Amino acid sequence: MKKVRIGVIGCGKISGAYLSAAAKFPILETAACSDINMEVAKAKGEEYGVPKVCTVDELLADPNIDIVVNLTIPAAHAEISLKTLAAGKCAYTEKPFAVVREDGLKVIESARQKGLRVGCAPDTFLGGGLQTCRKLIDDGWIGKPVGASAFMMGHGPEHWHENPEFFYKAGGGPLFDMGPYYLTTLVNLLGPVQKVASAATISFPQRLITSKPKYGTLIDVEVPTHVNGILHFAGGAVGTITTSFDVWGSRLPRIEVYGTEGTLSVPDPNTFGGPVSVWRAGEWKEVPLTHVYTENYRSIGAADMAYAMQSGRAHRASGDLAFHVLDIMQSLYDAAEKGATVALSSTCERPAPLPMGLREGTLDE
Secondary structure (H helix, E strand, O other), rough: OOOOEEEEOOOOOOOHHHHHHOOOOOOOOEEEEEOOOHHHHHHHHHHHOOEEOOHHHHHHOOOOOOOEEEEEOOHHHHHHHHHHHHHEEEEEEEEOOOOOHHHHHHHHHHHHOOOOOHHHHHHHOOHHHHHHHHHHHOOOOOOEEEEEEEEOOOOOOOOOOHHHHHHOOOOOOHHHHHHHHHHHHHHHHHEEEEEEEEEEEOOOOOEEOOOOOOOEEEEEEEEOOOOOEEEEEHHHHHOEEEEEEOOOOOOOOEEEEEEEEOOEEEEEOOOOOOOOOEEEEOOOEEOOOOEEEEEOHHHOOHHHHHHHHHOOOOOOOOOOOOHHHHHHHHHHHHHHHOOOEEEEEOOOOOOOOOOOOOOOOOOOO
């Protein structure tokens, strides 16, 4: 197995999880990191033993880097991905794939023209909990899926995040920030979406930061903060999704999938583990997890891309999957604005399930 060298652009809050998990995959070697704030990059590089700390341009010009892991703010995702591809490197970006559909399409087309791979978080659907759910559905434990519901209910990040402003700008909001976890999970379990309908609102036009160091600062809200959507899946199932930064408390489940013979209770799609439960024959039963990767393995999507680059198979957290999720989110906004059902212009294949029996730190060839 040949090492695949990654360079990380963006050394903010999420980068620690990526750098820590990347070290658990022998196929990955973190070669460099960069940030618009070089002091932040130097501190992160020192903390995680990254051998090279450099500017973004220097990282992109480094011939020894194979994959650029893009952890910048959402508004910069497409720009950095396009620069990565122009530099002849494969691109793996944090969610969302892009802020608008048109920019995401540019990334997809650039990758295809250059014969390079592009991938995107979330990769939590490769965790043991959600892979167990995929196997249960594929094996017919709940019969034919007929419906699903998903709920992401909270009151926004301004009480805990040190720089929460971007959550309320284009590319933020509960749909674009947290929706990718839920929608990627649903597409992995049920397949692509054909059309959507929705309603959306901004419940609070301003948000008050109560975290440090910006305690007391007001944020002008520019994106919907409560979104209700209806998803029509190509396979026939109909789902609902609610994402909100306007809810103080909720006891709703994260995700449930309803079938002709039972119900599947799906764990938090922002995690890698369980629990997983199935309702059959009049009772709920918790199901032992069938797959590994139940801890925080952010970077598994990049590691899967690295294996795929060497074997030639498709990687699972793919650009096509991420673009389809972006298209769903953009279409939910469009449907809310128009007050009409909107047909999607994209589709994708369900990513291949992970095989059972893998050892942690390895993936299939």
